[in-house]
Amino acid sequence: MGNFDIQKVRADFPILRREVNGKPLIYFDNGATTHKPKQVIDGIVDYYAQMNSNIHRGVHYLSQISTDAFEVTRRKVRAFINAKHEHEIIITKGTTESINIVASCYGRPFIGEDDEIIISAMEHHSNIVPWQMLCDEKGCKLRVIPMNDKGELDIDAYKALFSERTKIVSFTYVSNALGTINPVKEMIEIAHRHHVPVLIDAAQAIQHIAVDVQELDADFFAFSGHKMYGPTGVGVLYGKEELLNKMPPYQGGGDMIRDVTFEKTTYNDLPFKFEAGTPNIEAGICLTQAIDYIQDIGLDAIKAYEDDLLGYATEKLAVIEGIRFIGTAAHKSSVISFVVDGIHPYDIGVILDKQGIAVRTGHHCAQPIMSQYGIPGTVRVSLAMYNTKEEVDTLMVGLERAVAMLK
Numbered sequence: 001m002g003n004f005d006i007q008k009v010r011a012d013f014p015i016l017r018r019e020v021n022g023k024p025l026i027y028f029d030n031g032a033t034t035h036k037p038k039q040v041i042d043g044i045v046d047y048y049a050q051m052n053s054n055i056h057r058g059v060h061y062l063s064q065i066s067t068d069a070f071e072v073t074r075r076k077v078r079a080f081i082n083a084k085h086e087h088e089i090i091i092t093k094g095t096t097e098s099i100n101i102v103a104s105c106y107g108r109p110f111i112g113e114d115d116e117i118i119i120s121a122m123e124h125h126s127n128i129v130p131w132q133m134l135c136d137e138k139g140c141k142l143r144v145i146p147m148n149d150k151g152e153l154d155i156d157a158y159k160a161l162f163s164e165r166t167k168i169v170s171f172t173y174v175s176n177a178l179g180t181i182n183p184v185k186e187m188i189e190i191a192h193r194h195h196v197p198v199l200i201d202a203a204q205a206i207q208h209i210a211v212d213v214q215e216l217d218a219d220f221f222a223f224s225g226h227k228m229y230g231p232t233g234v235g236v237l238y239g240k241e242e243l244l245n246k247m248p249p250y251q252g253g254g255d256m257i258r259d260v261t262f263e264k265t266t267y268n269d270l271p272f273k274f275e276a277g278t279p280n281i282e283a284g285i286c287l288t289q290a291i292d293y294i295q296d297i298g299l300d301a302i303k304a305y306e307d308d309l310l311g312y313a314t315e316k317l318a319v320i321e322g323i324r325f326i327g328t329a330a331h332k333s334s335v336i337s338f339v340v341d342g343i344h345p346y347d348i349g350v351i352l353d354k355q356g357i358a359v360r361t362g363h364h365c366a367q368p369i370m371s372q373y374g375i376p377g378t379v380r381v382s383l384a385m386y387n388t389k390e391e392v393d394t395l396m397v398g399l400e401r402a403v404a405m406l407k
Contacts, residue, residue, distance in 0.1 A: 010386050012293075014095040023356025024309045026391045031204060031335060031382030032360055037293050040230060043286040055281055056272070063145040069285040074271070076291045081221065082212040083238050083264040087270040090244075091284050094235035095203040096126040096245055098172070098222035101237055101274060102199050103130035105247040106220075111135050111167045113139035118161050118191075121147040122178060123371065125365040127170055127201045145171065147372065151178040151327035157189065162194045169198045175207035177380065178327025179310075180207070185216050192217065203227055207384075208306060208333045210299040213238055230290030231283035237274070244270050251276040289346045302385045305393025306334050309383055313392045317356060317381075321398055322407075326369075326378050337378040338363075343406045345379045351402040357395055 010016055010087045010311075013035050018025050027035065047069075053062035070091075078086045090172050092098045111117065117131050121144050131177050135142055143166075145158045153171075157224055174181050184200060191198045197219035202211065207228040221238040224230055239247075249256050249267055253276035259266040279373050294302070314336055317323060322341035339345060349361035362377040363370045381395065 004297065004305045006388060009297065012039065013386055014038055014041065017388060020356040021354050026357045026394055028381045028383065028387065029358045029360045029393065030352060031380060033232065034163060034207065034229050034384055037229055037369040039293050040286050040289045041249050043289040044231060044282050047282040047285055054278055069390050070281060073284050073288045076288050077236055080291050082214050084214060084240055088238055088241050088244065090237040090239065090271045090274045091279055092235045092237050093233055093280065095201060095222045098235055098237035098249035099127055099199065099201065100130045101250045102220050102227060103134050106168065106243065107134040109248065111138055111140050114165060115140040115167045116143050116163060116165045118143045118145065118166060118169040120145040120153055122151065122175040122180060122366065122369055124176050124201065127172060131170065135167045142388055150329050151175065151180045152329045153182060155183065155186070159190055161277050161310070162196065166196050169196055172201040174208065174333045175327065177203045177337055177364040177378070178329065179332040180327060180329040181333050188217055207294065208303055216232055217350055219243055223281060225287045225290060228290055229293055230287045233280040234283035234287050241270065249273050249276065249366040253277040305385055309332055309387060309389065309392070312389050313381065313383065314398050317399065320403060322403065326373055326375070334383040336381040339375055339378055341405055343403065345377045347406050348379050348402050351405060353399050
């Protein structure tokens with residue numbers, strides 16, 4: 001784990017010092033959102049106290065410094081994921097909006113009746129529903145990569161799904177419900193052999209795994225700030241310049257135009273063509289602090305620490321009577337989903353909460369996964385770099401107590 005200092009990391013997150021139901025907070029719901037270090041919180045306060053202004057339009061000082069700070073984030077993101085150009089970085093509200101932009105602005109012009117879209121069996125609803133909406137509108141068809149009982153995609157079946165009608169592939173890098181890390185590079189290469197572009201949902205990967213979009217050769221790549229220790233309401237869509245230039249705007253409004261008359265509007269250049277209206281400015285600016293925070297620690301160090309913690313927690317929880325892990329892929333990241341025989345996941349979650357332990361229960365916006373396993377939902381323990389083995393030990397005690405009460 002190198003120089004990873006867990007106590008120093010924990011000291012940076014003020015919320016970890018609070019109590020819930022009279023117990024120290026233990027937060028294992030990081031797949032839903034991560035907490036924010038003081039560097040990000042201070043950045044948000046500083047924005048409103050020192051530079052609050054709209055961006056890209058003003059000649060006055062506050063607008064200039066706000067605009068400069070917002071564009072620093074675009075440069076930071078470009079470097080963070082190693083995109084080729086800054087203008088390939090679109091600032092969005094989050095992964096969901098990023099996927100919807102591609103489904104709308106690539107899907108509508110370039111996908112027609114009887115064309116096919118490939119997604120996987122382990123997708124979050126935000127990477128299912130936009131494509132279903134497109135299918136309803138255009139008469140195209142959704143093809144689904146099947147998944148085995150371990151929670152691993154069937155790559156041979158994936159290869160067999162391609163035809164001359166396949167127009168785009170969209171799948172998750174890391175499953176939010178199972179923790180499975182998909183073989184992203186291999187899957188992109190397979191699609192590119194058929195000259196089909198690929199969108200990667202990286203919402204659950206970007207905070208755990210170092211990313212190089214050029215090395216992956218991803219065509220589109222989406223993630224959210226709030227799952228990587230940054231503010232809510234901001235995310236990123238990366239797209240290759242050639243594809244983004246072909247696509248029409250997502251929304252009309254200020255900033256996405258160059259010239260407007262009642263007869264004709266000329267759209268702005270990339271990236272602004274896709275950034276209509278006033279964005280969540282302070283979130284966009286403070287995504288810089290989140291990226292800086294991650295890079296100061298180092299994703300390799302973070303991944304090594306989290307992988308060790310995942311192994312420890314999996315081994316500990318395995319002795320719980322009646323437990324069944326949902327998602328046992330060989331390559332996983334920071335998620336343990338499980339059910340306990342005869343007990344509803346919600347009931348476990350409520351009892352753990354009484355002990356100050358926050359877990360997620362339910363279908364995790366991945367109902368097709370739950371249907372495949374024949375369950376209503378799971379208890380999900382999702383780990384972050386500020387979690388500890390001591391917290392896992394407390395979870396173990398709390399879970400044993402819950403099971404004893406509910407059996």
